[in-house]
Amino acid sequence: MVMTADPNKPDPSPPSLVASGSPWYVCFTKPRQEAVAVRKLEEQGYEVFLPTFVEWISGPKGWRTRRQAMFPRYGFVRCGRPGQSVAPIRSTPGVTGLVRFGFILATLDERTVAAIRSLVERLERTAQNRSTPFAAGDVVEIRDGPLKGLPGIVSAVAAERVIVLLSLLGREKPVAIPMAHVARSAGS
Numbered sequence: 001m002v003m004t005a006d007p008n009k010p011d012p013s014p015p016s017l018v019a020s021g022s023p024w025y026v027c028f029t030k031p032r033q034e035a036v037a038v039r040k041l042e043e044q045g046y047e048v049f050l051p052t053f054v055e056w057i058s059g060p061k062g063w064r065t066r067r068q069a070m071f072p073r074y075g076f077v078r079c080g081r082p083g084q085s086v087a088p089i090r091s092t093p094g095v096t097g098l099v100r101f102g103f104i105l106a107t108l109d110e111r112t113v114a115a116i117r118s119l120v121e122r123l124e125r126t127a128q129n130r131s132t133p134f135a136a137g138d139v140v141e142i143r144d145g146p147l148k149g150l151p152g153i154v155s156a157v158a159a160e161r162v163i164v165l166l167s168l169l170g171r172e173k174p175v176a177i178p179m180a181h182v183a184r185s186a187g188s
Helices: 034-043 087-091 110-129
Strands: 024-029 047-049 052-059 062-069 074-078 095-098 139-142 151-157 161-168 171-178 182-184
Touching: 024 034, 024 110, 034 047, 034 074, 034 095, 047 110, 052 110, 087 095, 139 161, 151 171
Parallel strands: none
Antiparallel strands: 024 074, 024 095, 047 074, 052 062, 139 151, 139 182, 151 161, 161 171
8 A cells, every 4th residue: 555645644546547548557466476367357357467487407306397487576567448546556466565655656568568478489499499407518517426516517418418528637538427416507
């Protein structure tokens, strides 16, 4: 709730809370509830865009992928029909509120949203073409086993192993290492 100069009297919703045209508003969600917010907003007739990407994560059983929000806790929403108010968004399950700058709601134009959509599509195509978290040329660090802590460069990738070029005794040596024992270097 935004307060006016009189701290005992809450500020009524500013006129910008009623949709005019179709700008994209920036929606702030509750932690890890982006999917709930999207579903509930769509049920109310809003158009919602939650940019996501696929990331590789290492777990006890090896590497796997998971879908991650590009902007955690943020999504974009706009009215799905003329005259639809954005006021109900604030009380939607999973939503904390709309991002504001004072009384002005944060908005994005269609060109900016299109650029984000294009980036999401490029990342999706790249993820579909990768069956492992590593590619030749990636800088990695050995995180387990007798070579733990050594940096290297991936030269080849197989289903369960990665061939890493390690600098040992002043020479580059290719070493086959289980994929679960390798992590991206913090600098890459």
